[in-house]
Structures are given as structure tokens and as C-alpha cells.
Amino acid sequence: EAGVVQSPRYKIIEKKQPVAFWCNPISGHNTLYWYLQNLGQGPELLIRYENEEAVDDSQLPKDRFSAERLKGVDSTLKIQPAELGDSAVYLCASSEARGRADTQYFGPGTRLTVL
């Protein structure tokens, strides 16, 4: 069974440019998460979807970040415009459960470098 797929794996852009990350969760997983992981830190939740509904986006910087999960499967996270401080790894994870504790499966992440 395929795991969580993310692309691209690496992205280098100049500041003020837009960037987008894509995630395909494990088949059948209703819940999808986007995390930000800074160097030397644990992941921090940006947004959680249950099917196509964003149920927790309280940590998403909405002035420049946006996300969507059309049809409740794949998801895209966008940054526009990117800033130097956005350099980090962006992790996507998925789980079966609806909002209760359940095992999350992580993708390999997209490493973003903003110059």
C-alpha cells in the first residue's frame, strides 16, 4: 500500500515568489494534516482537514498561507508571497479517524528554501 505522497521533495525560490506543495494521503484516510517543521524542532500543526472541511486552521498564517482539499482527497498548501522565514520542511500526514486520537502517517515532506 502506498504511503502519503508529497511533491515536490525540494523547492528553492526567491522571496516574494509564490510556492505550492501537494499531498496525496493514504487511500481511505479522511483526515489530513499539514505541519511545519523548522530545523531542530518538532512538527507544528498548520491545518487539519476532515474530508474537505478545514476543522482546525487556527495556526495557519492566513495573510500569506492558504490550503485546499477539493473532493476530500488530495490537498494543496500555498504560500504567497514567500518570506525568508518560511524556509522549513512542510509535512503532510493522514489518518483514518475523524478528530479522535488515531495514528498519523507522515509523508517525506517538502523542504522549502527561500533565498
Place this chain on the structure above:
Amino acid sequence: GEDVEQSLFLSVREGDSSVINCTYTDSSSTYLYWYKQEPGAGLQLLTYIFSNMDMKQDQRLTVLLNKKDKHLSLRIADTQTGDSAIYFCAEWSGTYKYIFGTGTRLKVLA
């Protein structure tokens, strides 16, 4: 507030046991997890423990939970060089989200 703390580094010799510690603050946590992250990879679930348990063993891994002290530990028996990675403790908090620690970098010396 919710917080999960871990020591930053641990170095052990191959064949020895490793013990990685974690403290958390949310007493309403129902599940606690250990994840492993190798360079350039995402997080891989190693094991988890429900809050009404105090120990769980899974092959070389032993998880101990002291709910009174909000202390969690992961013991890796017969540590191998392939165990070198960053280990994250995480709690499923009462606010329906995972809270991750900062990670402990385990280095296994041959």
C-alpha cells in the same frame, strides 16, 4: 498551556540500551506516541501507549508511562547503528491535536 519537552541529544554504544525521556503537561492526553525521523524523511510511527497503561513492550522497544509525573520514556534494547535518528515524543491533547516535542537526536557509536 500544552508543552512537550525532551532532551536534545543522546549518545550510546552499539549493543547498549538507549533510554529517551519526555515530559508533557496536558493531563487530559489520552494517547502518547513515539516517532522516529531519519535524515530527509518524514516521521515514522514506532509505538504508542494509551494513558491507562503504564508499560508497553514491542520487540526491542519498551514504553514506560508515569501519568502522575507526566513522564514518558522509550527504551531501545540492543541499540544498533540503524537506530541513529531523531526521536519525537507526541501527545494527543485534549484539544484534538498532536503536540510534538523538540526531538532527541540519538547517535549510536559502533
